Amino acid sequence: KAGVTQTPRYLIKTRGQQVTLSCSPISGHRSVSWYQQTPGQGLQFLFEYFSETQRNKGNFPGRFSGRQFSNSRSEMNVSTLELGDSALYLCASNLAAITDTQYFGPGTRLTVL
Amino acid sequence: GDSVTQMEGPVTLSEEAFLTINCTYTATGYPSLFWYVQYPGEGLQLLLKATKADDKGSNKGFEATYRKETTSFHLEKGSVQVSDSAVYFCALILTGGGNKLTFGTGTQLKVEL
Numbered sequence: 096k097a098g099v100t101q102t103p104r105y106l107i108k109t110r111g112q113q114v115t116l117s118c119s120p121i122s123g124h125r126s127v128s129w130y131q132q133t134p135g136q137g138l139q140f141l142f143e144y145f146s147e148t149q150r151n152k153g154n155f156p157g158r159f160s161g162r163q164f165s166n167s168r169s170e171m172n173v174s175t176l177e178l179g180d181s182a183l184y185l186c187a188s189n190l191a192a193i194t195d196t197q198y199f200g201p202g203t204r205l206t207v208l
Numbered sequence: 209g210d211s212v213t214q215m216e217g218p219v220t221l222s223e224e225a226f227l228t229i230n231c232t233y234t235a236t237g238y239p240s241l242f243w244y245v246q247y248p249g250e251g252l253q254l255l256l257k258a259t260k261a262d263d264k265g266s267n268k269g270f271e272a273t274y275r276k277e278t279t280s281f282h283l284e285k286g287s288v289q290v291s292d293s294a295v296y297f298c299a300l301i302l303t304g305g306g307n308k309l310t311f312g313t314g315t316q317l318k319v320e321l
Contacts, residue, residue, distance in 0.1 A: 189307060196257070
């Protein structure tokens with residue numbers, strides 16, 4: 096069974112631009128979560144989508160948004176990029192319940208210049 | 209708020225040494241607890257989990273016991289190998305909190321021959 100895939104793997108953008116990252120969960124998984132990983136702040140929860148609805152949201156500004164499609168694929172968007180948005184963005188999927196194992200993708204490395 | 213505290217790294221051990229990585233948590237509710245491992249350049253992999261007090265999670269020689277009285281979930285391994293070198297993250301999810309993982313800062317483990 097294919098794992099969680101994230102595209103692109105690497106991105107370089109400049110300040111003020113916007114970016115869209117994509118995540119394809121494991122087949123049959125309905126929950127997709129996004130995390131930001133930085134050396135300074137560690138791993139921080141962005142949001143979770145379940146059956147196309149945002150179920151949970153972390154403490155990030157409104158520039159960070161996401162959505163989930165009917166096939167459970169998810170995208171996250173960051174508008175008006177700032178230098179501090181440089182990070183590894185990780186996507187995780189699981190069946191639904193919190194005790195189900197969350198499977199992480201390899202991440203998208205975003206660099207903002 | 210909910211939080212996870214891990215011991216600072218890096219931890220450097222010789223092969224076959226005993227490993228302990230301390231993890232304590234603060235939670236407003238009743239959490240499930242997890243250890244994740246991240247190898248260089250990769251996403252996170254679930255190492256083990258425990259969903260209720262006194263549960264012991266185990267995998268690949270690693271163990272951790274959910275101690276409600278001390279709010280701890282320390283990771284142990286009797287004999288580490290060079291291939292165990294990675295960053296280890298302790299995390300929690302609150303019951304009823306969706307799939308939002310709250311992570312500790314991570315502990316880097318280096319195992320030398």
